[in-house]
Amino acid sequence: MKTLNRIYNSHAYDTEIQVGSYWDATLPAAPDYPALDGDRRTGVAIIGAGYTGFSAALHLAREHGEAPLVIDAAQPGWGASGRNAGFCGFGGAKLGDSAIVRRFGEDDLRAFYSAQKEAVALVRDLTSPGSIEAEAQDDGEYCLAHSTRAARALPEMAAGLRRYAGVDCPVLSAQEMRQEGLHGDGFHGGFLLPLGFGLNPGKFAAGLARLAQQAGAAVHGNTPALSVQEQPEGTYIIDTPSGRITADRLIVASNGYSSDNLPDWLRGRYLPVVSHIMVTRPLTEAEKQAQGWTTRRIAYDTRNLLHYFRLLPDNRVLFGMRGTSNITPATTQQMRRRIRRDFEAMFPALANAETEYHWSGLVCLTRGLIPYVGQIGDWRRAWTGFGYHGGGVAMATYAGRLLAGVAADKPCSVPIPKFMQNKPATFPIPKYRRQCLPLAYTCYGVMDLL
Template sequence: MRRIYEDHGYGEGPVAGCYWDTTVARPARTPPISGEATAEVAVIGAGYTGLSAALHLARTGVDVAVMEAEGVGWGASGRNGGFVCLGGAKASDAALTRRFGTEAMAGWHAAQKASVALVADLLEQHGIAADIHSEQGETMVAHRPRDFAEFRDEAAALAHAYGVRVDVIGPSELSGEGLAGPGFHGALRLPIGFAFNPLKYVLGLAAAARDAGARIFESSSVTAIRREGARYVLEGAQGQLIAGKLILATNGYSSDDLPDWMAGRYLPAQSAVLVTRELSEGEIAAQGWTSDGMAYDTRNLLHYFRLMPNRCFLFGMRGGTRAGPSAQRDMQRRIRTDFEAMFPAWAEVETPHFWSGFVCLARGLRPYVGPLGDWPDAWAGFAWHGNGVALGTYAGRLLAGLATGQAGVPALMAAPPERFPFGRFRRLLLPAAYAWYGLSDRG
């Protein structure tokens, strides 16, 4: 594999302290692929996108098999913040409208709402107990007064785009809403989405796919893909999977040579999370953050956080340009510093859980679902920009539709991504971008 970060970033180190693994036992991994297996459709990657594609294909009677390098949900799908919400593009609506037009934007807004609804439907249909809460949607908190000043216009635009009432919460109202903090200057609440346990969801999604007839080969890293006549041959260490159609669903854990078309078209970026011990009601009251809603701030290098049902507090952030052990320790120090600054009443509260992983960006700062280069009967879905719980699940359904000729893709998601400059060294773009974002966030 040709990946662009240090090997540590793709190993067990970054996920070793993941809180979600204390909440549910992962089942024993299925045996790796051995010898020669065949399928109508081969899927690479057993995260939300790959499993959703496999489930939706299997439901229609398609013979589908998934190859996963590690275990189900081992990547971002099993270690994210558990925000089932709108999103998936880093570019602004204004920039996307200039490029794609108002009709495409209406389709994009509809797709985002549908993605949240799809996750809710799958949870209900398959009886997946994923500790759902925060069903009032998500809250954006202004980290500067000038950001709050823009909320009135933004609320009107969001209400129009998504057909919901969007509430603006003034600085003096924050405490009454349980959103107090020394660096918060008002908030905007969008009532779409909910929070849950992401690992329980991905494990449930895998179980549903298996029940529908999909096969999942774990510990089955794909080392090469080649075309033989009308079939794809996926090589593994101990066997191969042969299929007429192919879906690539590896997102931030992709490789530049699987296939070569992927080289430079995606950029993994790091996201890190810590979780506190259980907080007492007195500690919660002392800080004044009593809301159990999903929240994030207005920074470009945003923080995202929520109080969970068991009264542990989850706090995440973006950043980090290296992925070695020392870089991981540096990230842990930075996230703890930011946590204490934003929630000072909890400065002495232990945070026993810390982990990190890769989200995935595209050069145009928008997601992609479509053909895998010029390969026939092959498709890819990636670049959820840190909002892949809902959109990745939805993209899996879109990919299943492409494989069966039964669905189109929203125009904004269908345009192929351009390559980043600098090729395999493209992560060198991140330090400058992060420095610029940091300056912008302070201004």
């Protein structure tokens, strides 16, 4: 069996380390999904028990009558799906609209926005009353200009959303943002995207696992895939420590927690980057009024190294940002101080709202800065979805549904946008792509100051 090739040190992938997130503290006692015990044969095997994997499993079982088998190295939701900020909105690509139009054309951009709308609607449906209780909050998200230069670009950004997405996004001054219930130092206005909402990502991941299992999927935690091979007859062999799985079809849904050799085709085609999140103690009403923060809509700023933040149902503040190029105890402590500094600079009236939770996780990028949903190399009946660029709550869930349709040979009525089917190029010098992140962060930081 192969040794898994990962680009971060083992600390980032150690499933015995507690994440320590706020979301974990809100979850009731989670069911323990047992490890695989012995060899199994299945129609569809899914590696990865997060949004992509469980959405694929749920839709395969519910819409196509399949009984997929899902495995994960940890318990379901341990990775990015259980530790993100819970922003369900537009996203999935880091490439800007104008670049997408230049490379792929206006029709593909419109198709991508249609997919994003479908993705948000899918999660909204899955979290509707009687389905998954995930503490869904107010509709809409704010994009906030971090500089006067960024503020001047807001009308053009809003016009692009109207033209390509068919969505009206009112542009707001800093004073109007205060009236909306979101004030912070350094905000120079913003716009409101009326789609999207906040949720509890841990409860959403747990709910997807429950629905998939109830629909007929088999779920095994603590079952790392150690190798995967295509056989001459077209089946797939997945070796784990506790049994061998033989599958007619395969979906790899490990996203930012992937390995460069599981399978070999993935090598260098994805880049996990570290995102950090802090959550404060509950704010008092006086603190909220002093800061001018009363809205529960999700929000982010226009920096390349963006900040993202929201007021949670129990009046805690969640605040997140990018930063480090590794995950170690030392870098975690470094970022704990840095994220606190940025939070207090942006929201000075909340300087006494202590941090009660801090954690980190991996966000997955591709070289082309667009997500991929499609075939794994030249393997005939194997597919993957990854590279959601921080927009995975909606897009990963939607990608799972798309993968279910492809695996069942019954594609969704809304087709996969063409550019999402372009196989990702490998990063230059793939073995050292993580080591290039500090330079990239420095360049982005300088750009954010301009």
